[in-house]
Structures are given as C-alpha cells and as structure tokens.
Amino acid sequence: MTLEVPNVDAVLDPAYAKYIVERHFKDHLAAARDLADYWADLLQRCIASSSKTGAEEDLVVIAGFFRNGLKAYDGTLVCLEAGAVGAAHITLRALWEAELYTKWILKGGKERWGRQAYVADMRREREWNRRIIPGTAEAQNYESKWQDTFGSAPPQPSAQMAAAAPARVAEIDGLLALDKY
Secondary structure, three states, rough: OOOOOOOOOOOOOHHHHHHHHHHHHHHHHHHHHHHHHHHHHHHHHHHHHHHHOHHHHHEEEEEEEOOHHHHHHHHHHHHHHHOOOHHHHHHHHHHHHHHHHHHHHHHOHHHHHHHHHHHHHHHHHHHHHHOOOOOOHHHHHHHHHHHHOOOOOOOOOOHHHHHHHHHHHHHHHHHHHHOOO
C-alpha cells in the first residue's frame, strides 16, 4: 500500500503534485508519451521524404511548424508529468499556435505562405546576427535599448559567434536576394 503524500503548501507543492499525477494520471501520460514518440518518428520520416522531393515549402511546414508543435507537446508532457498544470498552459499555447500556423499555411497555400514564413524567419535570424556585428544599426539600437533598460553594456557574444555572424548575414542576404524570396 502506497502512503499518501501530504499537501503541505496550498500554493506550490511539487512533491504533492507529482504524487497526484503518479496516482491518478500515470496511464494517461504514458499514452501521451507514446504519442509523442510516434510523432517524433513521423517527423523524421516526413523530413526524409520531403528532402527527397526538394519541396522547400513542405520542409517549412514539417521542419518548422510540425517540429515546433512537437516540442511544445513534449514540453506540456514534461510539465504535466511533474504536476505543473499551470506551467503547462504556456506550452499548450505554443502547441495551439503551431497548429494554427500550420493550418493557415496549408489552407492558404503552402507555396506562398510557407515561403513567407521562411523569409520572415530568415529576416529574424539576420537581425539577430547583425546585433552582434559592431557598428551596424541593429547593434547600436540593441546596445542603446540594453543600456536604457539595464543601465549597463549588453553581454558580449562569444568570439566564435562574433566571427561567424558576418558570414551568416552574407549567406542570408544571398538567399533573400533570390527571385523566389
């Protein structure tokens, strides 16, 4: 016979929450974990299959939104397995958003909207890389905002990141200059 774990804190009691999950929801969460494993295998098969066809828009939907949805689902399970139901709401929101974006792209036309999602992601990555290149407008803006917010200089990137940033920006600029983007 299992001894009951007492609830010692009405606001935050991780030991009690985990005990309740183990006692009442163990089988449900095991089935949910099996589903996550199935989806992970499916994701790998989808990436392999779409890589063979060369359809970039498929990869945006699969490797981008499906993968993000799977990560959000996994994060939700981690929270629920620990009994952190409130924290699971955040990852559930991310899962819901991944689903909405996927449906939006598939319904509206993956060629157009998948490409636009990819371009938006590339532009976001370009901006982040330009933040660590001294003298760029993005670096100056970032440093100014950091100074205003925290009253100090921003943390410095590693030497490896700083050295790689200009090449990555040039690579992204080359991609974005293609007619299809």
